[in-house]
Amino acid sequence: MERDISEIPGTVPTHIGFIMDGNGRWATAKGLPRTAGHLAGLKAARRVIAESARLGIRYVTLYAFSTENWKRSEEEVSYLMTMIATKLHGELSFYREHGIKILVRGDVSALPEKAVRTIETTIRETASNQTLTCVLAINYGGQDEIARAVNRWQEKTKGEPRSITPADIAANLDTPQVPPPDIIVRSAGEQRLSNFMLWDSAYAEFAFYDTLWPDWGSLQVQTVCADFAKRTRKFGGVIA
16 A cells, blocks of 8 residues: 655655665565566566655666676576566656666676667666656675776876865766665665765665565555654764
8 A cells, every 4th residue: 555645744855865775585485587686677677766756856876787787697697697688678658657767886897788779778878857757776785896996097197296175086986967866775674884975975865675576566666765864864963
């Protein structure tokens, strides 16, 4: 049963980062292959994105494939790469309906060529959508992103003799136009970042939920917003 949005106190977060965990456990519990869990997880992502747009959230970042996920079985990795290559652009009508702009952060150069072409096409064809920006973290790791940001800065400055600053790193992240997340949430009961948005999470709130990712939908997004509204954010200062 969908909650009334009026029940959510305060202002919804501008940006939510989602660590989508539990696809494999969801499938195993139902006697299905892990690939079935990933397909169900994709459907959950659609529900989460749609509800986020409805609530007025401006940005969501979905941890879709980490730099460490290459360690998984060849079958599972191949299935995930095929999903990116075939499903991402196939959701174009959904993006248009809800005004979703797609961006990607991560080292996509390591992905199969068909997946890279699909990503580039989808970014280009959703560029004018303005309701919500959905950032897909693909072949993404927070440590890797920071290292690549430093390398970008060094390339731009051509060895200019000055110290690098936090502002320099922030300006050279994969999606510097996207504000840091207000809250990072993880499904399936795990309570760790797993190398997700390490730089941006400096002052993010954190929330962990037991519900497996394929079971997420509007209610879970509303719960995140209600929980966020109860937090007091001081950013290192003092609230009188």
